[in-house]
Amino acid sequence: MPREPAWRVFSAEYNSSKHYIKATEPKKPSYVITPLGAKISRLFVVGVLTEVRLITDEIVKARVADQTGAFYILAGKFNPEARQILETVKVPQFLAVVGKVNVYQPEEDTMYLSIVPERVKVVKEILRDYWVFDTARRLKIRIDAINEALKMENPTVKSLVELGFSRKIAEGVVAAIDRYEKINVEKYMDMLKDALKHLLPEYKVLGYELPTVEEEEEEEIGGEEEEMILKLIDELNVDNRGASYEDLLKRSNLSPERLDEILISLQEKGEIYEPYLGRFKRI
Amino acid sequence: MDEIEKHVEDIYRALDGKVEREVIARELRNWIVNFKIPISEAKRSIVSKLGGDPNKLVGNERKIEALRSGEGRVDIRAKVISINSREYEIDGIKRKMYYGILGDETGTIPFTAWRLELELRKGDCVEIKNAYTKEWQGSPQLVIGTNTRVSLLPPDSVRVKLSISPRKIVELYPRMGLVEVTGKIMDVLEKEVVVEGVSRKVYEGIIRDDTGEIPFSAWDVEVKKGDVLRISGGYVRTFRGMPQLVFDPRATITKEKIDFEIKEIPVTLESLEGKGGYNVLVEGVIIDVKKGSGLIYRCPECGRVLSSTNCPEHGKVTPAPDMRIKAVLDDGTGAAICIFNREQTERIIGISVDEALRIVQENLGNPTVIREIIEEKLIAVPMKVRGNAISKEKYGLTILVKDFQFLDLEDIAKKAEQMLQDLG
Numbered sequence: 001m002p003r004e005p006a007w008r009v010f011s012a013e014y015n016s017s018k019h020y021i022k023a024t025e026p027k028k029p030s031y032v033i034t035p036l037g038a039k040i041s042r043l044f045v046v047g048v049l050t051e052v053r054l055i056t057d058e059i060v061k062a063r064v065a066d067q068t069g070a071f072y073i074l075a076g077k078f079n080p081e082a083r084q085i086l087e088t089v090k091v092p093q094f095l096a097v098v099g100k101v102n103v104y105q106p107e108e109d110t111m112y113l114s115i116v117p118e119r120v121k122v123v124k125e126i127l128r129d130y131w132v133f134d135t136a137r138r139l140k141i142r143i144d145a146i147n148e149a150l151k152m153e154n155p156t157v158k159s160l161v162e163l164g165f166s167r168k169i170a171e172g173v174v175a176a177i178d179r180y181e182k183i184n185v186e187k188y189m190d191m192l193k194d195a196l197k198h199l200l201p202e203y204k205v206l207g208y209e210l211p212t213v214e215e216e217e218e219e220e221i222g223g224e225e226e227e228m229i230l231k232l233i234d235e236l237n238v239d240n241r242g243a244s245y246e247d248l249l250k251r252s253n254l255s256p257e258r259l260d261e262i263l264i265s266l267q268e269k270g271e272i273y274e275p276y277l278g279r280f281k282r283i
Numbered sequence: 284m285d286e287i288e289k290h291v292e293d294i295y296r297a298l299d300g301k302v303e304r305e306v307i308a309r310e311l312r313n314w315i316v317n318f319k320i321p322i323s324e325a326k327r328s329i330v331s332k333l334g335g336d337p338n339k340l341v342g343n344e345r346k347i348e349a350l351r352s353g354e355g356r357v358d359i360r361a362k363v364i365s366i367n368s369r370e371y372e373i374d375g376i377k378r379k380m381y382y383g384i385l386g387d388e389t390g391t392i393p394f395t396a397w398r399l400e401l402e403l404r405k406g407d408c409v410e411i412k413n414a415y416t417k418e419w420q421g422s423p424q425l426v427i428g429t430n431t432r433v434s435l436l437p438p439d440s441v442r443v444k445l446s447i448s449p450r451k452i453v454e455l456y457p458r459m460g461l462v463e464v465t466g467k468i469m470d471v472l473e474k475e476v477v478v479e480g481v482s483r484k485v486y487e488g489i490i491r492d493d494t495g496e497i498p499f500s501a502w503d504v505e506v507k508k509g510d511v512l513r514i515s516g517g518y519v520r521t522f523r524g525m526p527q528l529v530f531d532p533r534a535t536i537t538k539e540k541i542d543f544e545i546k547e548i549p550v551t552l553e554s555l556e557g558k559g560g561y562n563v564l565v566e567g568v569i570i571d572v573k574k575g576s577g578l579i580y581r582c583p584e585c586g587r588v589l590s591s592t593n594c595p596e597h598g599k600v601t602p603a604p605d606m607r608i609k610a611v612l613d614d615g616t617g618a619a620i621c622i623f624n625r626e627q628t629e630r631i632i633g634i635s636v637d638e639a640l641r642i643v644q645e646n647l648g649n650p651t652v653i654r655e656i657i658e659e660k661l662i663a664v665p666m667k668v669r670g671n672a673i674s675k676e677k678y679g680l681t682i683l684v685k686d687f688q689f690l691d692l693e694d695i696a697k698k699a700e701q702m703l704q705d706l707g
Contacts, residue, residue, distance in 0.1 A: 002556045002679040003611070003618040006570050044570055044613065046663070096663035098570040098613075119571060121663045129695045130665060136702065138615055158418070166553050166616060193706060199699035 004029050005168070006044035006098055008135040012068035012191055013038065015113055019179045020103045032101045032113065035180050036142045036188055037173035040101050043115055045071055046123060046131035049095040052086050053267060055274050060086050061114075064095055067132065067195045072114035074102055074277070082117035089122055096123045096131075104277045106246055112278055129199050136192050141165070143192070145173045146185055226271075228252065229262050233272060233280050242279030287311065290326055297330045297339040307333075321434055323410045348389035350425070352418035357425065359414070361385040361392075362441040363407045364461065365518045365529070371676070382458050384518060385409075385425060386443035393419065393458040396427035401435065408436040424458070447515055453494035453550060455519045455526050456558045463515040464497075464528060466490040467543050471508050489561070490528065493543050495550070496562045498522065502531040511539045524673030524681075525559040549667065552617030552680060559674035562685070566668075567614030569621075569661040576608045577653035578639045604636050606653070610661055612668060612682070619680035621668055627684060632656050665690040 019033040029041035047064040055061050060083050062073040075083040082097075089095070099115040106112075145165045149155035155177055160170035176183065197203055232251050236243035249259055263280060266272045272280050287308065294307045307329065314325035327337040344358045366383035381396040381403070394414075403409065412432045416423045427433060449463040471488035486501040488508070499506075500522075506512065515537075517530035530536070549566040580602035581587060582594035589602045608623040608631065629635055632653075634642070639653050646652040670685040 001677070003613075005553070005615055005617045006568075006613045008615045044568060044615070044663075098663075119662055123663050126692045126695070127663060127665075129699075130690070130692045133695050133699050133702070134615070136699075140702075140706075166551065168553055168616060189706075193703060196699045196703050196706075199696050200703075201696055 004041040006042045007038050007040045008044055008131065008138050009034060009038050009040065010068040010135055010139065010191065010195060011045070011047070011064075011066050011071045013139070013188065014040070014043070014071065015069060017113060018109075018111055019175075020105065020111065021175075030101065030103070032103060033172065033175050033179060035176060035183050036139065036146055036185075037169065037176035038142060039168065039172035039175060042098070042100055042118075043071075044096070044098050044131075045115070046094070046096045046128045047071065048128070049086075049089065049091050049093045051091060052089075054087075061274075062086050064097060066135075067198050068191050071097070072112075073097055073099070073117055073120075074114040075117050075120075079117050082120040085120045085122070086117075094123050094125055094128050096121045096127060106244060106278055110246060112245075114277075132195050132199055136196050139188065139192050142169060142173065143185055143189060145169050146176070146183060149173050149177050150183070150185075225252075225254070225258075225262055226266060229259070229266065230271060230282065233282060237281060242275050242281035245278040245280070248280065290322060293340060294326055294329055294333075297326075297337070298333055298335040301335075302333050321410075321436065323434060324437065346389040347385070347387045347392045350392060350416055350423050352416055352423040354416045354423075357414045357416060358410070358412045359385070359387065359425070360408070360410050360436060360441055361387045362443045363403055363405055363409065364391060364443065364445075365520070366403055366405055367520045369521070381427075384458070384460055385411075386441075386445065388442045388444050390444060390446045391460045392416075392423060392425050393460055394425040394427060395419075395458075396431075396433075398429060399427065399433065401433060403433070406438075408438060408441040410434050410436055419458070422459075445516060451494040452490070452492045452497050453554075455497055455528065457519050457521045457526055459519055461516050461518055462528075463513065464490070464492070464517060465513040465539060465541070466492040466497075466511070468506050468508055468510045468512065469496065471506055491543050491545060493546055495545065495560070497526055497528050498561055499528040499530070502529070504530065504532055504534070504536060511541055511543075513537045513539050521558070521674075524675055525561050525671060549614075552612075552614050552619055554616075555619070555672045555674065555680055556617050557674055559680065560672045562669065563672050563682075564667060564669045565612065565614060565619070565672070565682070566666070566690070567612045567618075568663060568665045569610045570613045570618070570663070571611035572654060572658045572661055573609040573611065573620065574654075576610065576657055577606065578636070578643055578650045579605050579607060581605050604640055606636050606639060608657055608661070610657075612666070617680070619672060619682045620678070621670070621682045621684050621687075623684050623687070627687065628657070632660055665692070 013034050013036055017032045017034045021031040023030040032040045045064060047066040049062060050065050051063040053061050058077045060075045063070045064073055075086055097115060097117050098119040099117040102114045102116045104112040145160060148163055149160060152159060155174055157170040157174050160173060161167055229252060232248055233243045236247045249256060252259060270283060273283055275281055291304055291308045291311060295304055310329050311325060314320045315322060326340055330337045330340055364384040364386045366381055368379050368381045370377055370379055381399055383394060384391050385394050414425050414427050414431045416425055445461055447461045447463050469489040469491050471486050474485045476483050476485050484503055486506045488499060489496050490499050514530050514534050516534035517528050519526050520529055549564045552565055580589050582589055582597055582600050583603045584597040587594060592599060592602060594600050606625045606628040608628050610621050612619050612621045642652060643650050667688045668682060668684055670682045672680050672682045674680055
């Protein structure tokens with residue numbers, strides 16, 4: 001059995017995945033299918049560690065940002081080495097992570113993606129730049145493959161392999177086209193170019209190095225909204241497992257982005273915690 | 284008896300019902316019991332003798348050229364162009380599978396046989412009934428399964444049209460059919476081998492084109508180091524976990540006047556999966572360092588890695604310290620375990636075996652301290668590696684590192700600029 005490769009994808013592509021192929025047998029890999037046809041079981045990412053939170057005694061949740069967004073890293077009791085590193089390093093920090101895909105799917109249409117780390121290492125900035133370039137290069141190949149496949153009436157793995165794409169790329173692209181109704185290739189092409197631009201010297205002098213940290217803390221969280229969410233968390237905590245993210249989203253009438261911000265803010269203030277992924281409780 | 288009845292029915296239908304079944308059955312028994320003629324041959328002859336057209340017997344008989352992937356119940360008459368075997372294990376029982384190439388007057392096709400009741404040899408003509416096809420490496424492959432019947436036909440009863448495709452060495456994979464390769468002989472060794480009592484000359488070595496290198500084995504064809512040859516009609520098999528080019532006097536061999544330099548372009552690890560590769564260059568990131576890396580102890584007699592002072596073969600020994608690294612290199616398309624030897628390990632961590640022994644002693648004899656130093660040095664580090672990639676079903680790819688180089692990352696900005704320009 002060949003080992004599953006560690007895919008290089010930007011966080012925006014990974015996080016917008018909506019399809020998941022669950023392993024049918026133990027020890028077989030499960031895959032996330034991204035909209036651009038990466039069929040991922042393992043990833044290699046290099047970004048900036050911007051946040052580390054202790055969720056429970058045994059689980060650490062961390063954010064690793066790239067130029068397109070951020071990966072969630074979830075280290076539990078089976079990842080002691082990675083957890084130890086995450087708990088001890090100071091943010092911000094350049095970090096490399098090798099890990100497996102992790103999917104939490106409370107409902108059919110809702111999917112939360114994170115990475116369970118196998119290896120975590122503090123690295124230098126230059127490695128992040130290398131990763132961005134390498135990831136952009138691979139994204140370009142998949143964009144080309146998607147474009148070719150979209151031209152075909154009935155795209156198959158064979159027809160893509162005949163055009164010179166590798167088998168894994170062809171399989172992923174065919175799987176993505178089968179599952180995603182509309183694939184916004186343009187958006188990803190713009191994202192690719194943006195990511196590359198950040199590597200150019202003129203962008204570096206602008207101090208573009210750690211944008212995500214400031215961006216995140218920029219916006220003030222409104223006190224009224226926090227109060228409302230706290231009340232909802234109490235109200236929706238039915239079976240004492242905490243209020244589910246979906247219920248909070250439905251009842252609060254907030255955008256998912258806004259709700260995320262408020263939940264993170266409340267967790268940072270020590271008002272609430274996440275006993276299970278996607279469940280929130282008062283402390 | 285069912286079997287005989289089925290054949291009688293075949294003949295009956297081929298004769299359009301003009302001859303009674305009893306007559307056919309009597310005739311058939313005579314041919315196969317008294318004259319011991321193979322069934323297929325007997326059937327053809329009977330149809331002919333009784334005034335019919337033997338071609339009407341064909342049933343599902345197909346020509347190779349017309350075969351597509353995913354067909355069931357395929358009958359063909361073909362000649363064995365090459366055949367090799369490989370042992371595999373299922374539930375602890377050792378079994379043998381066969382693979383090779385079959386040909387008929389329309390073309391060639393690779394085949395796999397999970398079970399063969401008769402010993403097939405190169406050059407045998409066979410009738411295969413109830414086989415099926417599946418896709419393999421993008422082309423159809425014939426599979427001889429448990430319900431397939433294989434019987435011998437008279438020698439040379441099948442003519443073969445050889446479809447030979449010119450290929451670059453990097454494209455070669457086992458069981459792909461007959462190939463034409465043009466390359467330079469880099470190295471060659473002459474050997475004498477006795478096969479079934481006949482002494483034969485084998486020339487083994489390495490051939491190179493501008494995409495890569497592959498070991499070859501030439502039977503009764505003299506090749507010299509430095510020759511540039513166009514070999515038309517060789518085939519590729521797996522040998523020691525790597526592809527090997529095999530040819531003999533039936534191949535057309537011509538001398539050429541071109542020279543080849545290997546391009547230093549890495550191949551993807553995905554392209555090596557399931558076939559391996561000789562002296563390949565790959566580029567990726569080290570994403571894991573395996574147990575058994577660092578300071579190890581070997582039996583001084585056999586070199587086996589020991590965990591105590593007892594060698595399973597040589598008993599009580601004084602183990603000799605050594606160093607090595609088993610690290611996973613991943614290029615985003617696939618992964619391989621790279622094995623770095625003692626000298627390479629010393630180069631990577633800047634610590635000699637003697638120093639490593641001292642460091643371990645200082646850490647209360649815990650050898651994992653050396654592995655930690657290696658992890659610190661290698662994890663998440665991009666590098667280029669050259670070596671033999673060995674493919675094994677169970678373990679995936681292993682690369683025995685001949686040479687390695689850490690990637691120079693200083694020019695990333697320039698590369699990014701270039702890519703942005705190309706994207707417009």
